[in-house]
Amino acid sequence: MTTLAHEPGPVRPAGHATHEVTNQPPPLAPYDASEDTALLEGLRREGAGWAEEELRRLGRRAGSAEAQEWGELANRHEPVLRTHDRYGHRVDEVEYHPSWHHLMRVAVGEGLAGAAWADGRPGAHVARTAGGLVWGHTEAGHGCPVSMTYAAVPVLRREPRLAEVYEPLLTSRVYDPELRAPAEKRGLLAGMGMTEKQGGSDVRANTTTATPTAEPGVFTLRGHKWFTSAPMCDVFLVLAQAPGGLSCFLVPRVLPDGTRNTFRVQRLKDKLGNRSNASAEPEFDGTVAWRVGPEGQGVKTIIEMVNCTRLDCVMSSATLMRKTLVEAGHHARYRHAFGARLLDQPLMRNVLADLALESEAATALTLRLAGAADRAVRGDAGEAAFRRIATAVGKYWVTKRGPAFTAEALECLGGNGYVEDSGMPRHYREAPLLSIWEGSGNVNALDVLRALRREPHTADALFGELALARGADARLDAAVARLEDLLAGAGPAGARRLVELMALTLQASLLVRHAPPAVADAFCASRLGGDWGHSFGTLPEGADLDAVLGRALPH
Known part of the structure; x- marks a missing residue:
C-alpha cells in the first residue's frame, strides 16, 4: 500500500467516545435473594x-x-x-x-x-x-x-x-x-x-x-x-x-x-x-x-419419594419465577427508553405486576404445600390428605406456568436477555424440565383423578381449604362453584381443565386470605374473573399496579 508523504497518522478519538457504556443496568449481584415479602x-x-x-x-x-x-x-x-x-x-x-x-x-x-x-x-x-x-x-x-x-x-x-x-x-x-x-x-x-x-x-x-x-x-x-x-x-x-x-x-x-x-x-x-x-x-x-x-409393592413403596420430589419441582419453578422477576425488575429500574425508565412505562409496569402476581401465587402455594408436608409427617391426617392432592395439583400447574413466565421475564431485557451472559437463557432452558421431571402434565393430571377416585377424603381436604376463603371474593366463590360442577363429571379427557381450576382456586384462596387486597383483587380479576388477556401484561385497568410492584420488587 502506497502512503502519501502528507498523509496524517492514525487519529485517536478523544476518550474513545464510541465505547462509553451508558443506559445499561449495573450488575445485580450482590443482592439478597431472601428479600421477598411473600x-x-x-x-x-x-x-x-x-x-x-x-x-x-x-x-x-x-x-x-x-x-x-x-x-x-x-x-x-x-x-x-x-x-x-x-x-x-x-x-x-x-x-x-x-x-x-x-x-x-x-x-x-x-x-x-x-x-x-x-x-x-x-x-x-x-x-x-x-x-x-x-x-x-x-x-x-x-x-x-x-x-x-x-x-x-x-x-x-x-x-x-x-x-x-x-x-x-x-x-x-x-x-x-x-x-x-x-x-x-x-x-x-x-x-x-x-x-x-x-x-x-x-x-x-x-x-x-x-x-x-x-x-x-x-x-x-x-x-x-x-x-x-x-x-x-x-x-x-x-x-x-x-x-x-x-x-x-x-x-x-x-x-x-x-x-x-x-x-x-x-x-x-x-x-x-x-x-x-x-x-x-x-x-x-x-x-x-x-x-x-x-x-x-415397588410403586407403593417409592411413591413417598415421588411426593417429596414433586414438592421440590413446585419449589424450583417458584424459585425460577422469583429469580427471573428480580432480574427483569432490576433491568427495568435502570434502563431508559422513550424518555423514561422502563419501570415507569405503563405497559412494562403491567407486565411486571402480572409476573409478580404469578410469582407470589407460586410462592404461597409452595410454602402451603411444605406446611402440609411438615404437619403430615407429625401425624396430621387432614394435612396428609390435603398434601396428597394439592401437591399433584401444584406440580401440574406451577411447573406449567414456568416456561411462559421465564420467556416473558427474558423479554423484559430485550436483546440483552437473549444473550448467554445475561443468565436468562439458562433459566429459560431450565423451566421446561420441572414440568417433565416426576411425571409430565398428563401424568400429574391423571394422578389427581386417581386420588379423587381412590381417596375421596382428598377432595374433602381440598374443598375444606377453599372454604376458608368463602365469602371474601365473589369471583373466587363462583370459581369454586364451577369446580364442584366440573368435579361431578370429571373424566380423563377433561383432567387438565379440572386440575387447572383446582390450582387457580387454591392459589386465589391463599392470596385472598393472606396477601394485601390489591394483590388478591388483581389475581382474582385476571385469573378467575375473566378480565385478562392471553399473555402476561394484560391486567385490567383498575388493578393497583403500584401496590403489587411495591410489594414484589426488592428495594
Whole structure:
C-alpha cells in the first residue's frame, strides 16, 4: 500500500467516545435473594418463623457475586464421563467443575438435603423448602441430588434395618463427594432410577430383573435404566421386577466391604437445560441390591419419594419465577427508553405486576404445600390428605406456568436477555424440565383423578381449604362453584381443565386470605374473573399496579 508523504497518522478519538457504556443496568449481584415479602410471610405463617434469621443469611449468600459465579461456571463447564481409567479399568466416574462442589457443599451444609428429617422442630420441612427458594437463585441443577436425598429418607424408613444404617448419613450436613463404602463416609447422597426406555412414566413396563440371593432381602439386578440423574450419588432407590412383582431396591455404588458394585454408566444425556447436573443411563449386571418394602409393592413403596420430589419441582419453578422477576425488575429500574425508565412505562409496569402476581401465587402455594408436608409427617391426617392432592395439583400447574413466565421475564431485557451472559437463557432452558421431571402434565393430571377416585377424603381436604376463603371474593366463590360442577363429571379427557381450576382456586384462596387486597383483587380479576388477556401484561385497568410492584420488587 502506497502512503502519501502528507498523509496524517492514525487519529485517536478523544476518550474513545464510541465505547462509553451508558443506559445499561449495573450488575445485580450482590443482592439478597431472601428479600421477598411473600416468602417471609409464608415462612412465618407455616410455622417456621424461627428460621428467618438463617434464611436471610442464606439469601445474602445466594445473591453474592461469588455464589452467582458458581452457578454460571457449573453450567458452563459441564460434567464429563470417564468410563475407564488410563489403564483400561472400568471406573464409571463423572467429573464436575469445582463450582458444582461449592454449591453442593453449601446446600448440604445448610440442611437443604436430608437434614429436616433429623430436626424435631415443627416447621423444619417448611424451613428447608424456604431455603431452597432462596439458594435456588444460584442455579437449579445441583438441586436434583439435594432433592432426591431429602426424598429418600421416608422411603428407607419402610425398612428399619436399612434406615438404621443409612438415615444418619443421609440426614448429615456434611458433603462428602469421595467414593467410599457408605459406612466410612460422613454424609451420603441418594438418587433414584425408575424409568426405562420402553416405558418412561409407565414404570410397570420395566424389564430390569431382580433375582433373589441366598441372603434374605438381598437381590442381584440386571437391566438398563433410561434416565438416572446425579449418577455420582452414593446410593440409589430403583425399581425392578422381582419374582413377586415390581419392587423397590436400594443400590449402593460401593458395597459394604469396599468393593465397587456394578453400576456401569453407559452415557450422559445431552439435555436442553439442567446442564450442570449429569443425567445418565446406568446398566446393572449382577448388581447387588437390598429390597425396600414388600416384594411386589415397588410403586407403593417409592411413591413417598415421588411426593417429596414433586414438592421440590413446585419449589424450583417458584424459585425460577422469583429469580427471573428480580432480574427483569432490576433491568427495568435502570434502563431508559422513550424518555423514561422502563419501570415507569405503563405497559412494562403491567407486565411486571402480572409476573409478580404469578410469582407470589407460586410462592404461597409452595410454602402451603411444605406446611402440609411438615404437619403430615407429625401425624396430621387432614394435612396428609390435603398434601396428597394439592401437591399433584401444584406440580401440574406451577411447573406449567414456568416456561411462559421465564420467556416473558427474558423479554423484559430485550436483546440483552437473549444473550448467554445475561443468565436468562439458562433459566429459560431450565423451566421446561420441572414440568417433565416426576411425571409430565398428563401424568400429574391423571394422578389427581386417581386420588379423587381412590381417596375421596382428598377432595374433602381440598374443598375444606377453599372454604376458608368463602365469602371474601365473589369471583373466587363462583370459581369454586364451577369446580364442584366440573368435579361431578370429571373424566380423563377433561383432567387438565379440572386440575387447572383446582390450582387457580387454591392459589386465589391463599392470596385472598393472606396477601394485601390489591394483590388478591388483581389475581382474582385476571385469573378467575375473566378480565385478562392471553399473555402476561394484560391486567385490567383498575388493578393497583403500584401496590403489587411495591410489594414484589426488592428495594
